Amino acid sequence: MDQTSPTDPAAPDRMAATAPASVEEFRARLALVMDDLPRRLRQCADYIAANTDRIAVSTVAELAAGADVPPSALMRFCQILGFSGFSEMQRLFREAYAPGWPDYATRLKNLKEGGAGSPSALLGEFIEAGRLSLEALAKSADEAALAQCVAVLAAAQTVHVIGLRRAFPVACYLAYVFEKMSVPAMLHDSVGKLDHRFALRPGDAVLAITFAPYSEETIALAQDARTRGLPVVAMTDQLTSPLARFSDAVLTVPEVDFGAFRSLSATIAMAIALAVAVGSARGE
Secondary structure: OOOOOOOOOOOHHHHOOOOOOHHHHHHHHHHHHHHHHHHHHHHHHHHHHHHHHHHOOOOHHHHHHHHHOHHHHHHHHHHHHOOOOHHHHHHHHHHHHHOOOOOOHHHHHHHOOOOOOOOOOHHHHHHHHHHHHHHHHHHHHHHHHHHHHHHHHOOOOOOOEEOOHHHHHHHHHHHHHHHHOOOOOOHHHHHHHHHHHHHHHOOOOEEEEEOOOHHHHHHHHHHHHOOOOOOEEEOOOOOOHHHHHHHHHHEEEEOOEEOOOOOOOOHHHHHHHHHHHHHHHHHH
């Protein structure tokens, strides 16, 4: 039997009684049911969590194709979250972000058709991608999660910062700003394959940063910190990130890509806001 079949005896137990009333409730509901979903519905959840910007402007068939599932699985996913169907879920996002919903695909396509390939055209495309990323962050930023992250890091004796691969510039920048604000911090850079996990001490906290494809080293340090009883703050791309499972507070940051290259515009904006807020809180 297909795992997403409506006749699945466990399915009614997973269905929510009421639909989320806001985008914030939607994210909370998604995080709550995520780990208990069967394979195809988990594919739906992973794709939707990473592409909430597409819900308002896509069809069922388009989202199902993106998640590599049949449309019936996506419809079932909507019902499990408490919606009567896809139309009700889409209406929630259209009402939340209207007017002025940014159509990423259309805008970037127009830029490409305007002379893609030249250095100036590429610059314009990446500037546009960065602008859209910042717009998405302004609409999706979770103020409560940000406040929780600041509280955790401000109370730490030492903040251990780790972010490798694409996240490495962000981790370095955070370590730099913490140093300038007299916030005790240690950058875990994995040089020489050293993870410095034994530098973690009671009273410390870990600030871990990773985006898909996720860094195994970053997740391993976060998991080790959690095992030791230390609080972990995560900066990642979606609530379904494996890093979120070992974190006490999670900041999700959207980044629009161009040509499979992603800028760090929104991530750097979130990082500087977090660092300055922590420095300010410690000085109070």
